Amino acid sequence: MLSKLPGLAILLVIGLALMISFGVAQEASAIKLLAPQLNSGKLLMQALKERQSMRNFSEKPLALPALSNLLWAANGINRPESGKRTAPTAMNRQEIDVYVVLPEGIYLYDPKEHVLKIIASGDFRKLCGRQDFVAKAPVNLIYVADYAKMGSIEDETKKFYAATDAGFVAQNVYLFCASEGLACVVRGMVDRDALAKAMRLKPDHNIILAHTIGYPAE
Numbered sequence: 001m002l003s004k005l006p007g008l009a010i011l012l013v014i015g016l017a018l019m020i021s022f023g024v025a026q027e028a029s030a031i032k033l034l035a036p037q038l039n040s041g042k043l044l045m046q047a048l049k050e051r052q053s054m055r056n057f058s059e060k061p062l063a064l065p066a067l068s069n070l071l072w073a074a075n076g077i078n079r080p081e082s083g084k085r086t087a088p089t090a091m092n093r094q095e096i097d098v099y100v101v102l103p104e105g106i107y108l109y110d111p112k113e114h115v116l117k118i119i120a121s122g123d124f125r126k127l128c129g130r131q132d133f134v135a136k137a138p139v140n141l142i143y144v145a146d147y148a149k150m151g152s153i154e155d156e157t158k159k160f161y162a163a164t165d166a167g168f169v170a171q172n173v174y175l176f177c178a179s180e181g182l183a184c185v186v187r188g189m190v191d192r193d194a195l196a197k198a199m200r201l202k203p204d205h206n207i208i209l210a211h212t213i214g215y216p217a218e
């Protein structure tokens with residue numbers, strides 16, 4: 001069939017195919033996560049025994065099943081009928097968003113679609129914290145509170161609830177990592193202004209904590 005196309009049309013088709021493939025190589029795109037595997041991991045009591053902060057990471061990327069389970073454990077929807085999540089929030093405001101900083105870009109976890117939406121292409125890991133391991137570990141989660149979702153309570157109360165609610169997400173991640181033999185450390189030391197700019201956050205969005213995750217260094 002190709003032989004019947006005029007030469008110019010063939011060149012155009014080849015050119016278009018090349019442009020598309022280069023475009024895909026340069027720009028990170030959304031990542032469709034896998035359904036959570038509910039029968040994996042250690043018993044809760046064993047995970048509690050092993051929960052700890054670790055700061056020596058392998059640079060190996062996190063496999064998609066592990067990344068998918070991690071995000072669902074962090075703050076996924078565990079009761080689809082009500083849309084409620086693995087982590088509680090004050091007055092069920094669900095104000096904590098989990099951003100995911102991977103070597104290829106910054107993503108926002110969408111728990112309804114169980115997908116990572118692309119926010120920015122490129123390696124922004126250096127902005128996630130000043131400790132050396134942060135820029136090398138394969139995953140940094142950033143817990144962001146959207147104050148606009150918290151109604152008309154006082155700012156001090158918003159701050160208190162947002163910090164508490166992010167803490168629950170962080171503990172889910174700690175337990176998931178302990179259960180799966182992953183290394184992680186939650187971090188308050190973050191240059192919030194620089195990171196917020198890269199993440200294109202709105203004024204109502206406040207970075208609460210960062211959490212570095214990966215396979216333990218060998």
Ligand SMILES: Cc1cc2nc3c(=O)[nH]c(=O)nc-3n(C[C@H](O)[C@H](O)[C@H](O)COP(=O)(O)O)c2cc1C
Pocket residue numbers: 051052053054055131185186187188189190
């Ligand atoms: C709110 C909060 C902020 C933290 N910030 C940092 C941090 O910026 N850098 C870091 O290396 N560890 C940080 N940590 C981890 C603590 O240092 C760690 O939890 C503590 O030393 C106890 O160790 P464990 O988690 O192994 O029990 C933070 C922990 C919490 C709860």
